[in-house]
Amino acid sequence: MNTLFVINAAFSTGQIVATREVYDLACENPDFAQFIQKSLNRHVKGDWGDVDEDDKQTNDQALKQGTRLLSVYNDDRFPKNGVATIWIITEGDRSVTTILFPDEY
Structure with missing residues (x-):
């Protein structure tokens, strides 16, 4: 997997990491x-x-208050338990953003 990058971010992501399953x-x-x-x-x-x-x-409140952010994205081209869903979580201190499957939380 190539390096992930962001453009024009509305907040700091910190280090961007992925779980082993997502990475593989x-x-x-x-x-x-x-x-x-x-x-x-x-x-x-x-x-x-x-x-x-x-x-x-x-x-939206977490963005203003500096607390944890959670996004969910689905794409049925990548089935995992029927639907491919990934979560992206940015910690409240903005030190790290993690990309994972929901069952890895």
């Missing part, structure tokens, strides 16, 4: 790696993906 799939599947990159770029611009309205509001 991204190395095997260039389309999945591209999905991760696009999702990460959405996350850093405040597009929280496939979260409900309450979670969107929570993230």
Whole structure:
């Protein structure tokens, strides 16, 4: 998997890391790696993906208050338990952003 990068981020991501499972799939599947990159770029611009309205509001507040941010992105081209869902979590102190599958949380 190539290095992940962000452009015009609305907040600091800190170090960007992925779990082993996400990393391995991204190395095997260039389309999945591209999905991760696009999702990460959405996350850093405040597009929280496939979260409900309450979670969107929570993230918008977290952006102002400096607390944890959680985005959810789905792409059914990469089935894992029926649907490929990744979570992107940026810690409140903005020291690290982690890309993971929900069952790895």
